[in-house]
Amino acid sequence: MxxxxxxxxxxxxxxxxxxxxxxxxxxxxxxxxxxxxxxxxxxxxxxxxxxxxxxxxxxxxxxxxxxxxxxxxxxxxxxxxxxxxxxxxxxxxxxxxxxxxxxxxxxxxxxxxxxxxxxxxxxxxxxxxxxxxxxxxxxxxxxxxxxxxxxxxxxxxxxxxxxxxxxxxxxxxxxxxxxxxxxxxxxxxxxxxxxxxxxxxxxxLKYGQIEFPNKPLQTANTIVLAAYWYEVWLVYWEAMHFMEDEALMQPFRHSISQLKAYLPNDLVEVVNDLDRQLESCLMVEEVMMLTKLASIKQIGIAMLKIGQWLNQQTA
CATH class of the missing domain: 2.40.320.10 (Hypothetical Protein Pfu-838710-001)
Incomplete structure (x- = not known):
């Protein structure tokens, strides 16, 4: 094994x-x-x-x-x-x-x-x-x-x-x-x-369902809450592309804003910069939005930096 x-x-x-x-x-x-x-x-x-x-x-x-x-x-x-x-x-x-x-x-x-x-x-x-x-x-x-x-x-x-x-x-x-x-x-x-x-x-493919993590109690510590909103963010990203549904952009951005409340200042700046780029995507025609989102490097950079920080906190 x-x-x-x-x-x-x-x-x-x-x-x-x-x-x-x-x-x-x-x-x-x-x-x-x-x-x-x-x-x-x-x-x-x-x-x-x-x-x-x-x-x-x-x-x-x-x-x-x-x-x-x-x-x-x-x-x-x-x-x-x-x-x-x-x-x-x-x-x-x-x-x-x-x-x-x-x-x-x-x-x-x-x-x-x-x-x-x-x-x-x-x-x-x-x-x-x-x-x-x-x-x-x-x-x-x-x-x-x-x-x-x-x-x-x-x-x-x-x-x-x-x-x-x-x-x-x-x-x-x-x-x-x-x-x-x-x-x-x-x-x-x-x-x-x-x-x-x-x-x-x-x-x-069989069930057509998107699997979300279990929501912790609001009294959970900040790292647990940050990890939850981080994984919700990742799930919405995958769901938006699997379902080809631009309407999921709203809960996608909402999960990022919830996550931001639990991050240190340097990562808050990373998220703020990302959100400004996401805002510009709202001006793109819906049929082109997913393609535009897939081209934004800052999305993956932010995901990786926050994921690395979270794993360091839980190591």
Missing amino acids: ATELELKLMLHSDYLKSASDFLDEICALSDTDDQSRQPTLALMNAYFDTENADLMQGGMALRIRAVNNTFIQTVKTRGSDRIGMHARGEWEWFIPNDHLDLSLLAEVPLPDVLQDMSWSRELIEVYRTDFERQVWNVRFQATTMEVVCDHGFVISPYGKDAICELELELKEGNEAGLYQFALQLAERVPVQVSIVSKAQRGVR
Whole structure:
């Protein structure tokens, strides 16, 4: 079992080449394997669950990945809560074909509600992800990471959702290096922090629901309240683009204004600068608003700076 800690960044497809060029340039600064571009992969992933989404509700994802006729069965479980990041338990096994081997799950500490394995008799393939993955090994300061760029689709009987994202996975060092490298990238390419996994995208296609964090009591400490409004902000950003609904701009900005009340002065200035840029988007025709928003670098820079600060407070 490995614990996977990654920072996921969303970007518009118009900026894929810019992101790839930036990462190629970083790797060109070194001729060692710890900083180099790896072969591009074509990945197919089949995700399994019950009709009632018992695995998803229990906090587990089960998939088979096919890479060049090699099959890998993977289980991921929810790990510790990391603000704006993904921390999960992960188990992988090579298997001979594209059929699940559920006996391998004996190695996994399943969530309590799934331990009786009764759900295993009702498993179906609920969706697939098909995408191209570009891969870079990057060493930044004292942090070693794998950076991947995924471009493709989540496909299910309920529709299709585009995948266009970067994932920075920590291999050695600490998460501060991930954030610092991501900020360097965000100065060059408009990216935004994403907290929606590919598995959640597949579930979202079926239910059409946007999952918000649980609201804490108003008497909670300021860091808890800041973390809540930060994640609401990220959820509204993803929802606005998934639903292609410019009307969500209002709650998107409202969540930022609520968050501002709990931030230190330097980050308040970052948010104020962002809000001025968002105000200018209201003058753009609605049909162009989402494209305009996706081009604003300050959105991702603010998300990353605030996310890094929040994680420092809760470390």
